[in-house]
Amino acid sequence: MPVTFTFGEMLSARSVIGSTLAELGDEHENLWVLTPDIGATLVEFRDKYPQRFLDVGLAEQACVGIAAGLAYDGNIPVVSGMLPFLSMRALEQVRSDVCYPNLPVKIIGTHGGLVGNGGSTHYAVEDLALMCALTNMTVTSIGDPLMVGEIIRQSMTMQGPIYIRLAVGKKDRVLYEPGQHDVRIGKGIVAREGTDATIFTHGTVVAQALDAAEELAKDGHSVRVVDMFTLKPIDEELISRCAVETNGRFVVVEDHLAYGGLASRVADVVADRNIHLSAFERLGIPQVYAGFGDDEELRNKHGYGLEATIAATRRAIAAQS
Amino acid sequence: MGHMSLTTGGSPHTVEELKELAFELRSKLLHLCGTYEGAVHIGGDLSAADIFTALYHYGLDVDPTDIANPARDRFVLSKGHAAVCMYIAMAMRGFFPYEGIVDTYGQLDSAYGMHPCKVHLPGVECSTGSLGHGLPLAVGMALSARGRGELHRVFCLLGDGETGEGSVWEAAMAARSNELGNLVAFVDRNRQLMTSFAEERVVFEPYPDKWAAFGWNVVNVDGHDMADLVGAIDRLPEVDSKRPTVVICETVKGKGVDFMERNLAWHAGSLGAADLERAMAALEASRDKESV
Numbered sequence: 230m231p232v233t234f235t236f237g238e239m240l241s242a243r244s245v246i247g248s249t250l251a252e253l254g255d256e257h258e259n260l261w262v263l264t265p266d267i268g269a270t271l272v273e274f275r276d277k278y279p280q281r282f283l284d285v286g287l288a289e290q291a292c293v294g295i296a297a298g299l300a301y302d303g304n305i306p307v308v309s310g311m312l313p314f315l316s317m318r319a320l321e322q323v324r325s326d327v328c329y330p331n332l333p334v335k336i337i338g339t340h341g342g343l344v345g346n347g348g349s350t351h352y353a354v355e356d357l358a359l360m361c362a363l364t365n366m367t368v369t370s371i372g373d374p375l376m377v378g379e380i381i382r383q384s385m386t387m388q389g390p391i392y393i394r395l396a397v398g399k400k401d402r403v404l405y406e407p408g409q410h411d412v413r414i415g416k417g418i419v420a421r422e423g424t425d426a427t428i429f430t431h432g433t434v435v436a437q438a439l440d441a442a443e444e445l446a447k448d449g450h451s452v453r454v455v456d457m458f459t460l461k462p463i464d465e466e467l468i469s470r471c472a473v474e475t476n477g478r479f480v481v482v483e484d485h486l487a488y489g490g491l492a493s494r495v496a497d498v499v500a501d502r503n504i505h506l507s508a509f510e511r512l513g514i515p516q517v518y519a520g521f522g523d524d525e526e527l528r529n530k531h532g533y534g535l536e537a538t539i540a541a542t543r544r545a546i547a548a549q550s
Numbered sequence: 551m552g553h554m555s556l557t558t559g560g561s562p563h564t565v566e567e568l569k570e571l572a573f574e575l576r577s578k579l580l581h582l583c584g585t586y587e588g589a590v591h592i593g594g595d596l597s598a599a600d601i602f603t604a605l606y607h608y609g610l611d612v613d614p615t616d617i618a619n620p621a622r623d624r625f626v627l628s629k630g631h632a633a634v635c636m637y638i639a640m641a642m643r644g645f646f647p648y649e650g651i652v653d654t655y656g657q658l659d660s661a662y663g664m665h666p667c668k669v670h671l672p673g674v675e676c677s678t679g680s681l682g683h684g685l686p687l688a689v690g691m692a693l694s695a696r697g698r699g700e701l702h703r704v705f706c707l708l709g710d711g712e713t714g715e716g717s718v719w720e721a722a723m724a725a726r727s728n729e730l731g732n733l734v735a736f737v738d739r740n741r742q743l744m745t746s747f748a749e750e751r752v753v754f755e756p757y758p759d760k761w762a763a764f765g766w767n768v769v770n771v772d773g774h775d776m777a778d779l780v781g782a783i784d785r786l787p788e789v790d791s792k793r794p795t796v797v798i799c800e801t802v803k804g805k806g807v808d809f810m811e812r813n814l815a816w817h818a819g820s821l822g823a824a825d826l827e828r829a830m831a832a833l834e835a836s837r838d839k840e841s842v
């Protein structure tokens with residue numbers, strides 16, 4: 230069943246995952262779905278293809294290892310769960326069982342960033358740093374709920390593994406009209422055009438960056454927003470182009486540790502390509518265990534909320550050339 | 551109780567008193583679940599409420615006014631999602647004011663969140679929430695006590711679903727290998743995980759045999775029968791004995807509220823004001839039924 234929506238509406242990315250996998254099960258007879266007891270969104274697939282659904286219970290390590298075993302035998306396994314546990318408990322399985330033999334295992338999950346109010350055991354805030362470090366891994370972080378379906382589809386034909394990160398996935402703002410952008414793994418999306426500065430962002434805070442750009446437009450600032458939903462391989466050409474087209478002013482905002490995530494990926498490109506910048510502002514989670522609170526409160530408390538994004542962008546624009 | 555007592559605040563409770571306390575704990579849990587806007591892991595709180603009561607008001611030798619006393623019994627909440635049940639049980643035992651929980655639960659900078667944090671909430675022994683971590687922590691504490699010749703116990707509460715994690719069995723093996731008779735695990739055997747019932751997707755049986763095969767002393771109790779729980783605590787082997795003990799508590803997820811019992815929809819959730827009344831009425835009714 231196609232998902233219908235209106236622009237700006239709230240949609241559950243989890244429901245998109247559920248319906249997409251159920252559809253893909255028809256097209257790909259070797260598609261398997263596995264979960265360590267986080268199966269609520271997978272019911273549609275489970276009921277349609279009980280033979281290709283596996284809930285292992287509380288056993289993240291075995292879950293990823295079993296997925297690798299299935300992939301060795303020519304299957305396309307999708308592991309769906311909560312990212313703090315998939316990216317950390319099962320890290321060695323991801324690295325040595327999946328990435329090392331370069332198997333087409335897809336890891337998709339929720340709780341990327343300071344979301345869900347579960348406390349630090351339940352926030353995946355180091356996951357992108359860990360996943361980007363793994364050879365062969367493609368790393369994505371998705372904000373637009375409909376895009377999740379598109380990325381899962383595209384990943385079906387990939388040779389190697391992919392990591393797909395979501396926030397809570399229960400209520401996400403639809404950011405793009407279908408067909409509005411050419412969504413391709415490895416290519417950043419210019420979500421809003423601008424010439425005074427670029428905000429690079431991904432995942433749940435893309436919406437916030439768009440709000441910041443809108444706010445800054447009221448003061449006559451033209452701010453570009455790039456949804457860099459693929460962190461690895463990163464879109465180097467787009468980064469180079471933004472440096473030229475937005476006056477060498479970069480702001481990076483992400484729901485991840487400020488060091489080790491997108492900001493670090495962008496900084497690597499800047500260094501490697503010898504790109505000249507006039508400003509580089511980095512907003513993300515500091516090196517603290519963040520505590521409790523709702524998503525927005527935590528972003529504000531830790532310095533990467535809407536106000537902080539606006540202020541950092543103003544600083545970048547005002548910086549001396 | 552065989553060991554020394556730090557306990558302030560009166561003699562150990564009778565079984566009847568403990569039942570009253572468990573009822574109060576459940577009422578307070580429902581109140582929170584009805585007033586807090588986010589989800590509360592009410593199913594696994596209610597299944598463990600009698601265990602928490604038996605531990606905090608009877609089994610654990612702790613002094614709420616002296617939380618760092620080295621001779622205290624340690625309690626490790628391995629099923630960290632039952633944090634709020636622990637917070638309330640601890641508040642009822644005098645560790646901190648209950649109002650603090652009701653007024654701030656889940657809010658920015660609160661000490662009381664979905665999973666326990668030792669740094670934010672002194673009195674809590676360990677920061678937990680990711681399943682499969684508690685038993686190894688408890689083994690470390692029990693080893694330390696042994697090394698120092700101390701005679702307190704280390705208690706650990708696990709979910710049965712949680713025992714799917716390999717780390718639980720790694721720790722179980724280490725506990726037996728190191729002859730930790732001062733270690734006591736309670737398993738909340740409510741036969742439900744988050745999204746399935748036990749045996750449906752994951753086969754746990756023969757469950758007690760698994761622990762026995764790892765060399766543990768296995769005790770089976772009705773986890774909602776206070777006399778049974780108290781009896782198991784009374785009969786724990788000597789602290790300086792060699793086998794760790796597991797008390798497998800047969801329970802019902804959502805216990806006490808008929809529409810939550812054995813219902814996968816109530817692993818976690820929130821009650822509105824109207825459903826809170828309904829839940830309270832169900833809790834009263836279940837008590838009446840029991841006292842007949």
Ligand SMILES: Cc1ncc(C[n+]2csc(CCOP(=O)(O)OP(=O)(O)O)c2C)c(N)n1
Nearest residue numbers: 266594679680681709710711712742743744
């Ligand atoms: C490592 C890990 N994986 C997943 C979760 C999410 N989770 C929280 S509770 C739960 C089900 C636990 O079942 P069980 O241990 O039986 O607890 P109970 O039924 O007593 O609540 C899951 C999957 C988690 N907290 N930690």
